[in-house]
Structures are given as C-alpha cells and as structure tokens.
Amino acid sequence: MLPNLNWANGFAKTWSPGEEGAQKRLKEFLAKKTADYDSARDRPDEDATSGLSAHLHFGEIGPRQIWAAAHALSQDSGVFPLNNGVQRFLTEIGWREFAYHLLYHFPNTPNQPLREKFNEFPWAADRTGEKLRAWQRGLTGYPIVDAGMRQLWHTGWMHNRVRMVVASFLVKHLRLSWTHGAAWFWDTLVDADLASNTLGWQWSAGCGADAAPYFRIFAPVTQGEKFDPKGEYVRRWVPELAKLPPKFIHKPWEAPIEMLAQAGVTLGENYPRPIVDHAKARAEALAAFKSLRVL
Ligand SMILES: Cc1cc2nc3c(=O)[nH]c(=O)nc-3n(C[C@H](O)[C@H](O)[C@H](O)COP(=O)(O)OP(=O)(O)OC[C@H]3O[C@@H](n4cnc5c(N)ncnc54)[C@H](O)[C@@H]3O)c2cc1C
Incomplete structure (x- = not known):
C-alpha cells in the first residue's frame, strides 16, 4: 500500500550538508518567518519553522551563532525587546540545551526512564x-x-x-x-x-x-x-x-x-x-x- 520509494530520495529537501546552507536558512528564517512563528510553528501544513535541526545536529551552525544573529536582527530593525516569534524560537533553542544538560547528567536516559x-x-x-x-x-x-x-x-x-x-x-x-x-x-x-x-x-x-x-x-x-x-x-x-x-x-x-x-x-x-x-x-x-x- 505504501509506495516503495527510496528513503533517501527526499533528503535533499530536508537538509543539504554544509555551513553555508545553514547560515542561509537562518537568515531566511529570521527575515521571513519569525513574525508568525509563535502561532504557525504548530501547523504541519505550513512551512513555518526554521528547518535548522539537522544543521544544528551536525554542528554546521551553533546555538550561540543563532542567539547572536537573532539579537543582532532585532536591534538592527529596532524591534526591541525581541518580537514574540523570535523569543519563542530562542526558547526552542533553549529546549535543545536542556536536552543536552539532561543527557550529560543522566547518561542512561536513552534506554532508561x-x-x-x-x-x-x-x-x-x-x-x-x-x-x-x-x-x-x-x-x-x-x-x-x-x-x-x-x-x-x-x-x-x-x-x-x-x-x-x-x-x-x-x-x-x-x-x-x-x-x-x-x-x-x-x-x-x-x-x-x-x-x-x-x-x-x-x-x-x-x-x-x-x-x-x-x-x-x-x-x-x-x-x-x-x-x-x-x-x-x-x-x-x-x-x-x-x-x-x-x-x-x-x-x-x-x-x-x-x-x-x-x-x-x-x-x-x-x-x-x-x-x-x-x-x-x-x-x-x-x-x-x-x-x-x-x-
Ligand atoms: C518524540 C520527539 C522526538 C524528537 N527527536 C528529535 C531529534 O532526534 N532531533 C532533533 O533535533 N529534534 C528532535 N525533536 C524536537 C523537534 O521536533 C525538532 O527539533 C524540530 O521539529 C526540528 O525542526 P526545526 O528545526 O524546523 O525546528 P524549529 O521550530 O525551527 O526550532 C529551532 C530549533 O530548536 C530546537 N528544538 C525545537 N524544538 C525542540 C524540542 N522539542 N526539543 C529539543 N530541541 C528543540 C531544534 O534544534 C530546532 O532545530 C523531537 C521531538 C519529539 C516530540
């Protein structure tokens, strides 16, 4: 029933390896998507999130770079404090940090509750x-x-x-x-x-x-x-x-x-x-x- 497509066929749309692509995605996201991110991030029918997760995972961009770019953009455009969308986005980056904190302190959690x-x-x-x-x-x-x-x-x-x-x-x-x-x-x-x-x-x-x-x-x-x-x-x-x-x-x-x-x-x-x-x-x-x- 499920078409037998090659799993790797759709990768390219999700992630093209490289730091340049990661920076481009971040810039586009900050410029075009943050205004609605707070509400639209929950809509799977929309392309409303950053798509940075694989870049972050492979170290092609770091959370500090994202943090700095978000703040720089806010100051450039005179929107200070950060708009809700940017704040929410940085909160998600914070969840990732929390995940690392937990894994570091509780290294058995990938297998144990x-x-x-x-x-x-x-x-x-x-x-x-x-x-x-x-x-x-x-x-x-x-x-x-x-x-x-x-x-x-x-x-x-x-x-x-x-x-x-x-x-x-x-x-x-x-x-x-x-x-x-x-x-x-x-x-x-x-x-x-x-x-x-x-x-x-x-x-x-x-x-x-x-x-x-x-x-x-x-x-x-x-x-x-x-x-x-x-x-x-x-x-x-x-x-x-x-x-x-x-x-x-x-x-x-x-x-x-x-x-x-x-x-x-x-x-x-x-x-x-x-x-x-x-x-x-x-x-x-x-x-x-x-x-x-x-x-
Ligand atoms: C059951 C389950 C499993 C998940 N497994 C993974 C995983 O293996 N790898 C992974 O990167 N994320 C995982 N997530 C978190 C989240 O779904 C993805 O990070 C997010 O969908 C990636 O899309 P995005 O980059 O467009 O996110 P955005 O909404 O643009 O968020 C920006 C970044 O914040 C971080 N982030 C966002 N949400 C979370 C979250 N809930 N927890 C931790 N970090 C977050 C990610 O690094 C993400 O790239 C999982 C969530 C659930 C509920």
Whole structure:
C-alpha cells in the first residue's frame, strides 16, 4: 500500500550538508518567518519553522551563532525587546540545551526512564510486531499519524507537532514502549539527535523531566482538525485520502459510504480502518498509568 520509494530520495529537501546552507536558512528564517512563528510553528501544513535541526545536529551552525544573529536582527530593525516569534524560537533553542544538560547528567536516559517508577509500566504485548509495523509504515488508520510517519520515511524529517502526536499514539494508544519509537526515529530522522530524541520521547511517555502529564493523551482526530484544518498535510502524505473533504479527512470512517466511494476510498482495502479504538485505548492507557501510582 505504501509506495516503495527510496528513503533517501527526499533528503535533499530536508537538509543539504554544509555551513553555508545553514547560515542561509537562518537568515531566511529570521527575515521571513519569525513574525508568525509563535502561532504557525504548530501547523504541519505550513512551512513555518526554521528547518535548522539537522544543521544544528551536525554542528554546521551553533546555538550561540543563532542567539547572536537573532539579537543582532532585532536591534538592527529596532524591534526591541525581541518580537514574540523570535523569543519563542530562542526558547526552542533553549529546549535543545536542556536536552543536552539532561543527557550529560543522566547518561542512561536513552534506554532508561528518568522516573524509575516507569520501569514497571504495563506495556501492551505486540508479539507479532504487527502494531509497531503499522505505526512505522503509516498504516494505523489515523490520518494525521500516518501522514507524519510517511513524511518521516520519505524525507527523514517530521514536523514537531506531528512528532508529539505520533509519539503519544505509540505509547498511549498502542501502549508500546517509548524505546521502540525512539529507536525508529533514531534510524530514520536526518536530525536524529540522542539528547533531543530522548527528551522528546520521555516527555511523550510521561517518564522524563517536565514530562507531559499522564492524562494528556493526544486525540489524533482533534489534533488533526486543529493543526491541519483543511487536511492539506494529510492530502500531501496520504494521497489515498486526497479527495475527501476537510470535514472527514481526519476521520474517514465517519464519512458517508457514497462520499468514500466518490473519493475512491475503500476502508480496509486501500486505506486501513483504525487499528485501535480511540476511546477504548484512552481508557486503557489511563488505567495503566493509574496502576503505576505516579500521580
Ligand atoms: C518524540 C520527539 C522526538 C524528537 N527527536 C528529535 C531529534 O532526534 N532531533 C532533533 O533535533 N529534534 C528532535 N525533536 C524536537 C523537534 O521536533 C525538532 O527539533 C524540530 O521539529 C526540528 O525542526 P526545526 O528545526 O524546523 O525546528 P524549529 O521550530 O525551527 O526550532 C529551532 C530549533 O530548536 C530546537 N528544538 C525545537 N524544538 C525542540 C524540542 N522539542 N526539543 C529539543 N530541541 C528543540 C531544534 O534544534 C530546532 O532545530 C523531537 C521531538 C519529539 C516530540
């Protein structure tokens, strides 16, 4: 079902190695995207973030250079203090520093939860590996999750909001260990970074520093409708659903049969039905968290 494209084909759009490209990206980002960054950074259907993560990871640009350039720009243009977008962007750079701080002080966290209690978390059994494979290949039946996983496969990058959604889906809806997700990201992300990847996964699983509270279970349909309101992101990465209207593109199983037929969608044949029921999975995840007594 998933076209057998070469993973490396889409790399070039994500990252061309080199310091010159990194500086160019930073300049363009500061000049054109900071005004809206604060709100648009959560929209995977827009090209609203800096795309600097791989350059940062490979040391082609440093956080101090970014910090200095952002402040210089603000003073040049007389916008002082920094506008919200620049401030927010520098906060994200700060999260990266925090990730490194944690990895330095807790070097076992790529494999072990920072909160030890989570060693006892009742992960679900997936003996055949079927659920993990469906997640990896973007065949879960939840369009926003599938779009993210396919973007990752085809380009080596995934939007941050969608990283949070797919991570929450793996650990809370499928109740598979965050270490499986971290390992897949490690193998497939162009910006794979031990510190940031560990922080992101432990945050999503609720077992890290400043982690997402256990009851925060991203509802994939709501996330899709909120952050990809017209369904453009899903249309780009899940072409099977491209002809569905915005109202149903994040929940094709609710579309009337005639509409599905008109859009060329046959659930269970050319696009999967949801592999888990959201309400049931949510209730089971909450019960699992309660059993840990970490509340
Ligand atoms: C489960 C999960 C796994 C992740 N794995 C990685 C990873 O392996 N490598 C990686 O670089 N980022 C990772 N992130 C963080 C974030 O998704 C990416 O840094 C961001 O999407 C990169 O796109 P950008 O450069 O356009 O970001 P921008 O929004 O332009 O942010 C600027 C820079 O700030 C840093 N940054 C932004 N958000 C975060 C964050 N939440 N944590 C740490 N640093 C951040 C990055 O260096 C980024 O390049 C992960 C997030 C999650 C939820």
